[in-house]
Amino acid sequence: MGAPVLTARGLEKVYGEGATAVRALDGVDFDLERGEILVLLGPSGSGKSTLLNVLGGLDAPTGGTVRYLDHDLSRDDDDALTRYRREHVGFVFQFYNLVPSLTARENVALVGDLVDKPMPPEEALGMVGLGGRLDHFPSQMSGGEQQRVAIARAIAKRPDLLLCDEPTGALDAKTGRLVLEALVEVNRRLGTSVAVITHNAVIADMGDRVVQMKDGRIAETRHNARRRPPAELDW
């Protein structure tokens, strides 16, 4: 493992004001190491999605700092955050968020326009095991397949970070494992740093590190001695 790609210090995110204010993040110190797989665990409302959104440049913190390498994201305006997402971040969401009017290949090709040396869509889709479904529309694919297209789309721009918010949340265990295997494969072959949000404790075993969140704070951080391959996980 190398130096941290992402560094957050004293990160705060407060929604609302005064008595009704909600502290979604309450002084979070957090690092994402280069090339690691990190699993963020926690119950609903613990602040893990908020943390991921801030790290991914979708949301701005109300306090503290977050740095990508030596660049301070917390001071960026919308245009700079867009550029950051464009050049460095890949997202995977629970509900895939594919563009329904584009085929698998075209969904992946979408990001090809954004960066200089994108991965060919065929290669990205091959990496997630979908080499045979290039020209299917989202409506013609299963949930697991759609999620793997989303992963392929996220990695096609060769991002430094892959941020996944409940990537298996809407899937059964079998297809969920396929999706997780795709994430591991990406991490192995490209060295992409991967952060996975989940409320499913079993998944934690696939990570290098597990961060447990509670009430907007980091409650516990632990290292796994060995990453368990997704095929061994069951829930």
Place this chain on the structure above:
Amino acid sequence: MLGRKLRRDLWHMRGQVVTIALVLAVGVAALISITGTYRSLGAARDEFYAANDFPDLFVHLERAPDAVASRLAAIPGVASVDVRLVEPVTFLIPGMVRPASGQAISLPGGDHPSMHTLVLVRGRPPEAGRTDDALVLARFADAHGLEPGDTLTVVIAGKQLRLRIAGIVMSPEWVFPVDAAGSFSPAAVGVMWLPRAALDAAAGKHGAFDDATFRLAPGASTAAVIEAIDRELARWGGLGAHDRDQQPSHRVVSSELAGLEVMGSRVPAIFLAVAAFLLYVVLGRMVQLQREQIAVLRALGFTRGEIGRHILATAAVIVVGGGAIGVALGAWLGDALIALYREFFQFPGLRFRLQVDLVVAALAVCAAATAVGAGVAAWRAARMLPAEAMRPPAPAHYRRGILSRLGLARLAGPLGRMVVRELERRPIAAGVTVLGIAFAAAVIVVGRFSTDALDDLLDVQMMGTSRYDVGVTLARPVPRGELAWFRDAPGVLDAEPLRVVPARLVAGARHRDVPLTGIPAGARLRRVLDGAGHPVAVPPRGVMLSALLADRLGVGVGDVLRIERRDGDHGVHALEVTALVDDRLGLNAYVDLDALAALLGEEPVMSMVLLTVDPAARDRLIAALGRVPAVVGVVETAAVRDTFLAQSGKSMTMMTLIVSIFGGIIAIGVIYNTARVALSERARSLVTLRVLGYTRREVATVLLGQLAAQVAVAAPLGLGLGWVLVDAMMRTANPEDYRFAIVVAPATYGFATLLITGAALATALVVRRKLDRIDLIAALDARD
């Protein structure tokens, strides 16, 4: 609780709610104001006519003893007859270059004059027994600042009289006083009424009358009564009885109202239909957007009926709100329009009447469109299984359509592909939007068309046929040799003779009273133009008829017409139709001037002289013409044009303005709602693009590209549609006075395109702003 949801939903969708309500309001307001104005004018005219016994038939004659009146009254079908004297009169108004001419009319009722045909505006009725009390037509009095109590100097039958103005009056026979040439000129044409005894004395026609008016009994045959009157008066120099259609003032009133009819009844109907259509489309889509919420409500246990009522209540708020705005706006615009027409028509009691049936019809059409539009969508939504709301939304089905297969999508890149696929996915929805925008453009074209047609008529036709500056009407035909005098008159550059012979054209059982117009060969100042504006020569022999007149008479080239002169010797002649011309103004019969003289068996004479004049010498010429007793009418072409524009131009400008604004509102309503619905439907995809790293501008391209594509297709379609509507509209118009060419000026197309593009741009800005403000995280359904 649903009530609270209703209020919040309405607030949340306020942009859409307001634009839809405005589209509806515009449809309702157009019908209520424009059609209401047209009907109010008709009603005021009818009331004016009825209250003041506007006659059904009219006849002028040389002179008949009063005893003949009882014979006229005895004609079967005649309910009542008024006999009177109508004498030419010259008004000596201080300051007028040329004295005004007009008519002096005797009041019925001997020593106690009756005013049942007149409306007293100011002053009092003539005193019994006084012979110098006169009543003066309000339009003339107002043009010259005459008031009751003023003295008035007139010349009747060569005698100068000093009269006292007792009262200022209006008469249904003189709504529009027209001069000898048939032009409306309130200042130059005076009308006054005198007690019979006074006019008897002045005209030297004791115990005789020279004019009669008739009221018909219900069910009487107009043609039969006219025939009987003409028979009775033949030996007294009767000039031929006629009905209201030939009465000069009524003709102008009718043609003005007819001109309004197209605008007044067809255009608002088109508007309302378009508004109803849009209402149907837009409401349906709005409900469509609420599918998921509806499914949740169903899951909670609300029945389909409750949800259906909830949705219809949303729609009802829009209909009631938009309808109320529409009625209020319509009434207000109607008042404004009537105010414009009040000065022109001057019907007593003219006011804007809110027509209940129009209000009901407009609201019913809108309510029906709403109920169907919202109802169908609500029914579809309520039919959805509640479980659907519990699942993540399934991706919509897309496929490669014709555009994609053509390679268009490849060309456009992924963002362009999204646009193309979206249009392909729902071709009907896209088509309906295109149609909606096209209709908005079409409405604008329709609205401005009247102005274009009027301009064309004035510039190409009126100015092209009448190329003289001054038209001089003579009391009786004079030898053409007199033309020399006019050529030598001050400032005259060119002079040309014209001969107009009042006549009845008979073809079998059909006839029309149309004067024969004698035009000299090679005429420069009075030309005949065909529909395209090209000059047409009058054939050296026979008569050339307006194509429409030939159609009305059922004759063609080669047929022979029977010509009954309505003046002079009342001779009967036969004349072959040698040509037809597709002219645009009125119904005409053109004959070569020399051929006409030969036909009538007279020396070449002229009844009018047409002059072109050096503007610097205009006043001297008019004054010189005023000193010639044979000159009974002087008409300046420029004045006719100005009057025409003042008459029709002002109200038409107003109408055009209203229609343009309404068309703009409709355009904005459609485009805004289309974009808004597209934004809601595709928020997830668009936000995903943002998350992937596309900039706001790039993401906006997808949504606005779709809009632009639709507008690009809709605009030319709308212009074509506008032309079709105009054509359909004009086919139903009465063409006897003016036959408008289907002329749509390039400026109108440009204007419509500009307005639609403007609406699209304004919408694009608003939607872009909304797009920029979308909460990325909320739209992604991110949960924690």
